[in-house]
Each structure stands twice: as C-alpha cells, then as structure tokens.
Amino acid sequence: MAKIPDADASGEPSRRLSADWQGWSSAAFALVGFGVCWAGWRSGGGSATLPWVPSLDMHLRFTYDGLAALYSMLACGIGALVFAYGTGYLALHLAHQHRPARQRWRFWPWMVLFAASMVGLATAQDLILLFVFFDVTAICSYFLIAFDKDEAPARRAALMALLITVASAVALLIGALLLYAHYHTFSLPVLIERVDSGPTTTAAAALIAVAALAKSAQVPLHFWLPKAMAAPTPVSAYLHSAAMVAAGVLVLGRVHPLLMHSRPVLTAVLVIGAASVVVGGISALGQDVLKQVLAYSTISQYGYVVMLYGIGGRLAAGAAAFYVLAHGVAKSALFMTAGAATMATGEDRLSRLGGLGRRRPVLAVAAALAAANLAGLPLTVGFFKDELYFEAAAGAGGLLTVGAVVAAALTLAYIGRFWVLLFLGPTRTEPHRIPRVLTWPVVVLAGVGVAGGLMPQLFSRLAADAGSVTNASPLSLTPGYHFDVRAGNVMALCAWTLGAALLALPRVRDVLSRAWMRMGGRFGPLRIYTRSLRALSRLSAAIHDREVRDLRSSVAAVLVPAGLLTGLVFVLTPIRGAYSIGSIGDVDWLILPLLGLVIIATLAVARASARVGMVLALSVVGFGLAAVYALFGAPDIALVAVVVETMITLVFIGALARLPRPGPAGELEVRAGGPEPGRPRRHQRNLAAGGLAGLAAFVTVWGFLSA
Structure with a gap:
C-alpha cells in the first residue's frame, strides 16, 4: 500500500x-x-x-x-x-x-x-x-x-x-x-x-x-x-x-x-x-x-x-x-x-x-x-x-x-x-x-x-x-x-x-458507548434522514413514472381538453365567412410536396422503433419547414432554422448514445415474453387524442389565416 x-x-x-x-x-x-x-x-x-x-x-x-x-x-x-x-x-x-x-x-x-x-x-x-x-x-x-x-x-x-x-x-x-x-x-x-x-x-x-x-x-x-x-x-x-x-x-x-x-x-x-x-x-x-x-x-x-x-x-x-x-x-x-x-x-x-x-x-x-x-x-x-x-x-x-x-x-x-x-x-x-x-x-x-x-x-x-x-x-x-x-x-x-x-475501566466504557450507539441507531436523527431521503426517492420515482414513462398520457391530458374546447368554440360561434380557401399560386405547388414530406416524416416518427430512426425522421420535419420558410421569401429565418435543427439533432443523437440500451420494458414488450397488456387499446386512445389535437390545430390556424 x-x-x-x-x-x-x-x-x-x-x-x-x-x-x-x-x-x-x-x-x-x-x-x-x-x-x-x-x-x-x-x-x-x-x-x-x-x-x-x-x-x-x-x-x-x-x-x-x-x-x-x-x-x-x-x-x-x-x-x-x-x-x-x-x-x-x-x-x-x-x-x-x-x-x-x-x-x-x-x-x-x-x-x-x-x-x-x-x-x-x-x-x-x-x-x-x-x-x-x-x-x-x-x-x-x-x-x-x-x-x-x-x-x-x-x-x-x-x-x-x-x-x-x-x-x-x-x-x-x-x-x-x-x-x-x-x-x-x-x-x-x-x-x-x-x-x-x-x-x-x-x-x-x-x-x-x-x-x-x-x-x-x-x-x-x-x-x-x-x-x-x-x-x-x-x-x-x-x-x-x-x-x-x-x-x-x-x-x-x-x-x-x-x-x-x-x-x-x-x-x-x-x-x-x-x-x-x-x-x-x-x-x-x-x-x-x-x-x-x-x-x-x-x-x-x-x-x-x-x-x-x-x-x-x-x-x-x-x-x-x-x-x-x-x-x-x-x-x-x-x-x-x-x-x-x-x-x-x-x-x-x-x-x-x-x-x-x-x-x-x-x-x-x-x-x-x-x-x-x-x-x-x-x-x-x-x-x-x-x-x-x-x-x-x-x-x-x-x-x-x-x-x-x-x-x-x-x-x-x-x-x-x-x-x-x-x-x-x-x-x-x-x-x-x-x-x-x-x-x-x-x-x-x-x-x-x-x-x-x-x-x-x-x-x-x-x-x-x-x-x-x-x-x-x-x-x-x-x-x-x-x-x-x-x-x-x-x-x-x-x-x-x-x-x-x-x-x-474499558468494560464500563464499552457498555456505556454501546448502549448509547444502539439507542442512537434506533431513535437518532440519522434514521430520520435516511427514511426521509428514501421517501423523497420514492416520490421522485413516482413522478418520473407518471410524467416520463407515461408521457403520452400526460400530453393527451392537455391536448384532448384543448381540442374539445376548440370544437366547442367552433360549434357555438358563427362561422359563416370565417373560413375561406385561397387560390394556389406557382410557389404553392412547390410547397405541397414539402408538406407531404413533412407528413410522411411525422408518420415515420410515430411508427419508428429505433431511437436514431426517430431522431432522423424528426429532423426531416424541421428541415422541411425550413424549406417552406425559404420558399416564402424568408431566407434568414430558413438559415436559422437549418442551423438550429442541425444542432438539436446532433445533441439529441449524442444524448441518446449515452442512454442504456432499452430492455424489454423500454421497448414496450413483455416482461414475460409477449406484448404489454392493454397495448392495442392504448394505441387506439393515443391515435384518437392525436387526431383530435391535429384537427383542432388545423381549424384554429385556418381561422387565423382566413381572417
């Protein structure tokens, strides 16, 4: 030594x-x-x-x-x-x-x-x-x-x-x-x-x-x-x-x-x-x-x-x-x-x-x-x-x-x-x-x-x-x-x-100290600290499970009420003349394929199972929107969007590389060998929530553009 x-x-x-x-x-x-x-x-x-x-x-x-x-x-x-x-x-x-x-x-x-x-x-x-x-x-x-x-x-x-x-x-x-x-x-x-x-x-x-x-x-x-x-x-x-x-x-x-x-x-x-x-x-x-x-x-x-x-x-x-x-x-x-x-x-x-x-x-x-x-x-x-x-x-x-x-x-x-x-x-x-x-x-x-x-x-x-x-x-x-x-x-x-x-008198000394330490171990503040820290750890784990592992449910809890509120406003307010369809110009024909690419990339993100594939598909969405900005005559915004999207994608991939490989639970597969119980029903619920939120966003944006 x-x-x-x-x-x-x-x-x-x-x-x-x-x-x-x-x-x-x-x-x-x-x-x-x-x-x-x-x-x-x-x-x-x-x-x-x-x-x-x-x-x-x-x-x-x-x-x-x-x-x-x-x-x-x-x-x-x-x-x-x-x-x-x-x-x-x-x-x-x-x-x-x-x-x-x-x-x-x-x-x-x-x-x-x-x-x-x-x-x-x-x-x-x-x-x-x-x-x-x-x-x-x-x-x-x-x-x-x-x-x-x-x-x-x-x-x-x-x-x-x-x-x-x-x-x-x-x-x-x-x-x-x-x-x-x-x-x-x-x-x-x-x-x-x-x-x-x-x-x-x-x-x-x-x-x-x-x-x-x-x-x-x-x-x-x-x-x-x-x-x-x-x-x-x-x-x-x-x-x-x-x-x-x-x-x-x-x-x-x-x-x-x-x-x-x-x-x-x-x-x-x-x-x-x-x-x-x-x-x-x-x-x-x-x-x-x-x-x-x-x-x-x-x-x-x-x-x-x-x-x-x-x-x-x-x-x-x-x-x-x-x-x-x-x-x-x-x-x-x-x-x-x-x-x-x-x-x-x-x-x-x-x-x-x-x-x-x-x-x-x-x-x-x-x-x-x-x-x-x-x-x-x-x-x-x-x-x-x-x-x-x-x-x-x-x-x-x-x-x-x-x-x-x-x-x-x-x-x-x-x-x-x-x-x-x-x-x-x-x-x-x-x-x-x-x-x-x-x-x-x-x-x-x-x-x-x-x-x-x-x-x-x-x-x-x-x-x-x-x-x-x-x-x-x-x-x-x-x-x-x-x-x-x-x-x-x-x-x-x-x-x-x-x-x-x-x-x-070591015997007297040892008896005194041992009795004291036993009492401290049973009733002392260290025990209170340890129990408090464990309780906080359990609370943190519960919040993590609720807010991270079940993130889609948390997002749905926000998007569904927002979509329903938008639908309620749409029903209760007069809409005659509020929504209009404009003409399609020459530049718009170039935008339509880009929007189609964005839609395809969005669906790919939803369907991808590999982490890197999700990130790359998500970056296609960002780069597609940057191209839309460029076609609308905003090259400065498009350039900023490209730089930001590139940096975010690289950081995202770097962060994912540091994460442990997902096990069966991380891939939403069985802990026992088959699909997670209730997964089809949850998939349908998520699809409905996403569709409702998308429809609400479409109606809202359409109304603003028509005005």
Whole structure:
C-alpha cells in the first residue's frame, strides 16, 4: 500500500512532477496567505467596501478585525501544513486505489478555493455576502468528500453533507431577509447598531443559529460529519477539524451581538452545545475506526464552543475564540496522525493496530503531545482552553459546572484510548515506510501546541481580539498557571481523575458507548434522514413514472381538453365567412410536396422503433419547414432554422448514445415474453387524442389565416 506501483512512478514523470508542483504551490500559497493575515492583524486590520447592488443596500463589505484574523490565520496556517501533507498522502492514496496520479488535479483547486472562501467568510460584513461564502464552502466540501467518486460511501457522504449544510444555509438567507425587511440593511455593523429585541429579531436569530449549528455538526444535525470521514485524510484534517465545521461557530461569533437580543435563542444554543458535548463524547468512546473517533470528538469539541456562546459574556467570548484556535491545532495533527498510521499499515481500525510507537517513535511522541493538547493537560495550549472554559462554566454556575467536568473527562478518556490503542501494546500489523511529509506536519503542530502551553500569550492576544468582536466590547485574556485552590484547578483535577478512571475501566466504557450507539441507531436523527431521503426517492420515482414513462398520457391530458374546447368554440360561434380557401399560386405547388414530406416524416416518427430512426425522421420535419420558410421569401429565418435543427439533432443523437440500451420494458414488450397488456387499446386512445389535437390545430390556424 505504501509503495507506488512502478507504472505510476515511471510512466509519466512529467505529469507526476506537475501534480506534486501543484500541491506544493498550494501549500506555498496558503503559507503566504498566513503571512499576509498575520501582518494585517499586527498592523491593526482594515476594511473595504465596494458597491454591489446599491439599490438593495448590498455591498461587498470586508473587514479584517480580530475575529477575521483568527479564522483567516487558522485557515491559512493549518491549510499550509495540510496541503504539504497532502502531497505525500494523495500519491499513496491513488496508488492504493489503482487510480492515475493525474487525478490529483481534481483535488487541489477545490482545497485552495475552500481556503479562499473561508477567508472571505471570515471577513464578510454583509449578510448576503456571508451567505454566498457559506454556500461556497458547502459546494467545495461536496467535491472534496466525493473525491473518491467510485466509492459509494463517499458519494453518499458528500450528498448528505451537501443536503444538510446547503439546506441550513437557506435558513441563513431567510434570516437575512427578515432582518432586511425590518431594519432595511444587510450590513452587519449597521444591524448591530439598530437591532432591538422583538419577534423579528428572535426569528431571524433562530434561523441564523440553525444554519451555524448545522455547519458545525451540532445535535441533532451532527450525523453528516462521521459519514464525511469517507473523504481522504487531508480533507478531514482541514475541513472537518479547523475549517468547514469552524465556519459555523465563526458565524455564531460574528452575529453574536444580534443573538444577545434574544435570550431564548441563546438558551437553545447553550442546550444544543451541551447535548453535542455529551453525544459526541460518549459516541467517540466506542468507535473502532480511527477517523470516526476524531469525527465524534469534533462534534463534542465544537459543542464546548457553542456552549460558551450560549453562556455569553466577556470571558465566554474570549474563551470560545481561544478554544477554536487550540482545538484546530490539536485536531488537525491527530487527523494527520490517523492518516499516516493508515498509510503505514493499511489498517484504519484500532482493533487491528497497536505497538506503532516502537516503529514510529517520532510520530508517537508528536501524536502524544497533540492528544495532551486536546485533553487539556499542562504544558500544552489545551490546558488554557480548558482553564478558560472551566472559569466561564463556573461563573454560570449550576449544572454547567458539573457538565464541564464530565465533558473534559470524556475528552481525556476517548483521546487517551485513541493514543494507547494505536501506539502501545503488541504490534498487530507491521508498518511500511511512509514519506516524511506525512510526519513532520504533525510534529510542527505538536510543537505549536507545546509553545502555546509555555507561552500562552502567543494565543491569548489573538483570541482576545476575536472575543472583543464577538462581545462588541474590548476584553483581555490572561491565562496562566495558578498553584492555588480555585474553581478552574479543582474542576481540572476532577476531570482528569474521572477521565483516567474511564480510560482504566474499558468494560464500563464499552457498555456505556454501546448502549448509547444502539439507542442512537434506533431513535437518532440519522434514521430520520435516511427514511426521509428514501421517501423523497420514492416520490421522485413516482413522478418520473407518471410524467416520463407515461408521457403520452400526460400530453393527451392537455391536448384532448384543448381540442374539445376548440370544437366547442367552433360549434357555438358563427362561422359563416370565417373560413375561406385561397387560390394556389406557382410557389404553392412547390410547397405541397414539402408538406407531404413533412407528413410522411411525422408518420415515420410515430411508427419508428429505433431511437436514431426517430431522431432522423424528426429532423426531416424541421428541415422541411425550413424549406417552406425559404420558399416564402424568408431566407434568414430558413438559415436559422437549418442551423438550429442541425444542432438539436446532433445533441439529441449524442444524448441518446449515452442512454442504456432499452430492455424489454423500454421497448414496450413483455416482461414475460409477449406484448404489454392493454397495448392495442392504448394505441387506439393515443391515435384518437392525436387526431383530435391535429384537427383542432388545423381549424384554429385556418381561422387565423382566413381572417
């Protein structure tokens, strides 16, 4: 699996080199973007406005503030490492699937476009512009998840992600239109100044929150994210840890000043975030597939962020931004670890892996640091994300304090299980050599996590600037190590103790996760989605049967009433002098044979059994009418008719060539060997309907020409 076949390695060297160049140039592009974003943040940011549809107050408004800087640097910085990782991963991935290396060209444009759309989403200050970038990320994710288009799970996962995220984006658009109808602007800064409490604001806030929560894979619309793990690992490491799912909480952070005017919406956001933490955490405990563990972990981790936005306040806003930053660094490294392990061993299940630490010590140490970062252990930046989270939860009081401890314990348990089963224990599968580019991005991100643990101000200033935008007022964050008895320290110790107990008691852990997964399989939203999709498919098939397979009946349902109505008008209105027969001129004698040819071709279309024969006979009708136009002194119309008829005929034949050959049912022959039951009667009915429609058309045209 780790060795690229010789044919691929030597058959087309220039093409392989150009494909590698595209990947590395994408990484360089993202790295330059990170540098530009960092420089822009250090210089204080800026804004730009260009007219778009001024009459509707729609402008291309972009602002590079603290929130935009955080998500832009996250998208570009992690993007650069993931793109570099992808140059090595894709070669092995395509070789394993026996696909040509040139298919990498379908991958990189979508990754770069996604990165650019994330920067656009982060800086957009117009609700319609926000919606556009929101949808572009969904479209890019569809093509990236479906990169392995020959694999049915990838196609189904891509469709599921597209349906959920695009359908929820419609809610964002409706919310924007409601706000425009009430406040007469799409500008977010203006809306924040004008907004007040009321039913319109509440409804719009709820719709926007639904779109954001679906994008961040929050309960009950979380089920698309585990399925999206059918995508190649670079897609998961980027979109499903630090970019696409981050887009949802980015929108929440951007519109949070609007949400603060609707306490019911914030309460709902808090409850959904808490539910996502529990659902994702317990589900991750029992997963066997590497990326599935991390997918459910992502649901849980973004639940933390959503909870913080639901709690509200200065500290919670800063903590949410800090959490997104620290989580992106840790989770991307863990996803790339999973991909490297799979490429080295050919296995993606924890039950078939183990002992990898002895063969890949550098990867094991880097993954351990990334796991410690996610679990919030000291000397990593993750410790401070949990410290801020604990302080915000303790400030809110009540069940949130207990919930925060349980959530952190679940994180330690499932990520500890992930690392232990992957790198410790007996070696079940002997690893192969893998390119170094599959390891060093993990090392870099692990180093960033440790650097943030030793110097938290590297993260805290950026998070504070982002939180200031969310909170609509300046704030500062001063995370640090405190060796005293305070709420955050006590909660952390309780979480580590409970998490270690869950990790040390696999029987309890497995019983809990299996019971949860069984309940989810029976009553969960995935079941509702599957049933709804099947019902829509059945409805589509029924409409297809009615409107396509039985098209003649549908046409007859229109033509017969029209013919009868024409006949009724003919009977009830005076017709004396209304119809006249003109004289036949010299040119008319030339037209009559053409009309005869058209009639013969029409009958041939009705009688033909072969598809190509039908198309050619139908083209005779069109060319005959073009000749009639020419004889009537309209050569320009005749020429246009010839060109159009030729193009339509060629397109028609090309389309028919792509269709499967008709079977017995398609030829209206038996499924059992004889003619279709009722066919003679249907033929007579169709003949009568066609004759009636033709007679009605003849009478109508004759009347117009006589007038």
